[in-house]
Each structure stands twice: as C-alpha cells, then as structure tokens.
Amino acid sequence: MQVDWQPDCSIEHLRLRAQTLANIRRFFANRSVIEVETPLLGQSIGTDPQLEFFTTQYFLPPSQQNLFLQTSPEFAMKRLLAAGSGSIYQICKSFRNGEVGRFHNPEFTMLEWYRVGFDLRQLMDEIADLIGKLFAGKLSGDTESLSYQEVFLRFTGLDALDFHYENYCAYSMANNLPEAVSICGYDHATWLDFLFSHKVQPHLGAHNLSMVYGYPACQSSLARVNKYDARVVERVELFINGIELGNGYYELLNADEQSQRFDNEIAIRQQKNLPSVNKDWRLISALESGLPDCSGVAIGIDRLLMLLSNSSSIKEVLSFSVSRA
C-alpha cells in the first residue's frame, strides 16, 4: 500500500513560510508591537453562527469539561488589551470545522494584531505597509481603498445598504444566478455574501491590494458602528487577486452592545439548530473594565503564502493539509 507520508508543499515553500514569518516579526519589532501567545484551547468560543468550531473533552477526574479549539485569538487578545498590554500581535493556529477547499483548511495560520489608539484608517495604512514589505515589488498596482457600497454598486448596480428584494432577485435572474433567490430568500446578509463572493470579489485586487471598508451593519461582527452613518460599520476586508486575505475592525468597545450582539447570534444559533454556546463572560467583563480605543486585523498566512508563491491551492503551502495530517 502506498502511504502518503510526504509533505503537501515543496521544501522551497517551507523556506518561503519561514522567511515570511521572520519578515512579519521584524516588521512588528521595528514598530514596538509585542508578540503574544494566547490559548488555542479555551473554555469559551465565539457565537458567530457562520463559524463551526471543534469541541474537545478535558478530563481531570472526577470532572470532565468541554474545551474549544479557537476559531481566532480575538477574545483572548482583547483581554490582554484591556489589561494594559498596549499594541500586540500574534501568529497562531486557528481552527474552523468543516472548512476545506482550494482556499480552506480546517486548521490554518493566522496573523492577528491590534493597535492601541489607531482608527480604521490608520490601521489600513499599516496593513498596506506590511503587505508592501512582504510582497516587495511583486504587486504591480497601487493599493486601493473602496467602500463596500461603492464597490458593490460598481459590479452589480445594486445598493448594498438599501435592500430591495425585487431588485436583488431581478439582478440574479438577469445574471444567470437564479438559484440565489431560493438560497438567500429575504435575508439581506446572505444576499450580500452570495453576490459579493460571486460577482464582486473576483474583480478585487488584480495585482494589487484592495481594501474594502464600511461594511453594511448586518455584517458587523465585532466592529463598531460608523459615527455618522448607522447603516455601516467600521470593518475592512483585504483582497489580492480576488482572494480574501484578511478582516479588520475599529473595535467595538461597548460591553452592553457586544453582549447584545452575542445574544442575537445565540438566538440565530438556536433557530438554525446549531450547537449552542455560552457567551464569553470574561470578554464582556474585560470590555466593562475598559478596552482601550483600538483597531485590529487578522490575516490568513497560508493564503498570503499562496499569493506570494502563485499557488492555486492552499495545500501547496501547507506542510500537511488535513487530508494527510
């Protein structure tokens, strides 16, 4: 029997990963952002209904407890920020159950960082600096920043902030996506996910970094609402060559609002018969004690390496993808 013991990636790509991680660490060392580690195995987990997590059993006889593999290090890092860590970054594994494909592996490497005192615009400038350093001239185009509404309108002719069911249906029928009607129904957020990933994202970041900011409020996650326009939130997504590379927020500081959003997500989980989770009270308490004004972003290192090496599958940059882990 042929046993597939060999790595998925080439030795050259192992070197590229090592070099890229070294470059990232140098970048943050030069800016006095400190590297931290937080637990991969935690007692609580995010409530986001779109993220499936891994659950594992912790035995300490006679007691037994469920622990979760983190879908991102966000909550723990925010607790460090609330405790006065100052600006921090982390390079760690994150885990998302059921996600596998050309751009997904259930276990992947994430770079996440938080800048105390930065608003979204300042963070976007820093992201552009880091991407510029890592790609070192490999991107021919200039970095562009576009609002979600602007970019959605450009490629679909639809207003992302103003949901008109009939317009969205008419667009999908006229663009050979009739299945969108039954998949999305009257759910604005699902419509946005569908149309953005099919019709907008493929055009973003052709040989350049494209940053889309000002997400519709129904896709707020942990971002704060825009001061001047409650229809949008202070969230940014990064794209290069049509690949989603990262997601950042001007972080929500309000503990009550955060708690409320968790409750909403828990309710959605119940409606959809998804595994139930408890909200992370330690995060809520940290927010109550005071999270400094900050912005943070997470970037998928494996996808970054795919782009740096022109790989068409995430397997080409992983030592061992889940199929042979």
Place this chain on the structure above:
Amino acid sequence: MAIYSTNEFKAGLKVMLDNDPCAIIENEFVKPGKGQAFNRVKIRNLKTGRVIERTFKSGESLEGADVVDVEMQYLYNDGSFRHFMVLDTFEQYQTDEKVVGDAGRWLKDQDMCTVTLWNDAPLAVTPANFVELSIVETDPGVRGDTSGGGGKPAKLDTGAVVRVPLFVQQGELIKVDTRTGEYVSRVKE
C-alpha cells in the same frame, strides 16, 4: 438512490439536477471569512452535454443518478436505430440518432465504443479515442508529396469527412482522433 451532500461532490459524481442526469466536473468551496458558505459547482448535463455553473448552500444535497458507462460493440444501423451489444452478456441496446449524436460519424460496424446508460437506457455514445476508417472518396494527391502541408478533404466509410495529407489515397485505411476529428496516420493493413 443515494443522496449526496455538497461535501461529497467531486469530479465524476453523477447526480440529478432539474430532473436531468448530470456529472459533476468541479466543486469549489466558497466562504467569506465571516459569512455564509457556498459550493460553486461546475456540472455537465449528460442529456444535452451542456456545462453549467450552479451554486449551492453548503450542506445542501442532491439525489444520485443511476448513470454508468458500459463498453459495447456497435453492431449495425437499421435505418432508424443503431444497435449495440455488451460482449460479455450479449445484452443488446438500441438508440436513435438523437442519442448517438456526433458519435455517429465515427461508428463502424464491429467497433467498440462506450455507451452511457441512465436507468438502463442509452443516454450518450462515446466513440473510442482513436478509430481506423478507410477513405472512400478523395482527390488524387500529388505523388511524392510527403510534406503534409495544406491537405485535402477525404470522405470515410462512416460518412465522416476529415482533412488528410495530399499523399494519402482513396482506399487507404487511416487512424483518426475522434476527440479532435483529426487525421493521425496511415494504417498498414
């Protein structure tokens, strides 16, 4: 019939879509970091041969289609139907020209081919990649010309017309690639 979830979709899987049997060509998992997961699937309708793209919500499922490819010998054309036989079992199948389609111009009595069956009825016929057919009609070429440049049309015993080099003569047996419809070589009898 089995039910397949989007996680099980892979190239070659035969499923029912819009009441037609289809073959999956490609399945891509698409998921915004903070959003709904989809599977974008490229799929061939086995009745029409048309390739379409269709998106599913991850976790949706489709019914499997009872579609199999069977090696058969082409027997003859009775004027309205073509007849095929499975050599091992002597089981015979007949189809009309609509199902045979383009494959008809490469089918010679006694040759082997692939017949795709859906619920045990012929759905499509695929000729062998290479067939040997004789030339029944072509202009006399220039003797001594072996360059092959340009070529000329030649009508084959199945009715197909292919371009052949000028030196190839009427009555000769030639090898043709049925996927491209191109002349490959002469065959020594």
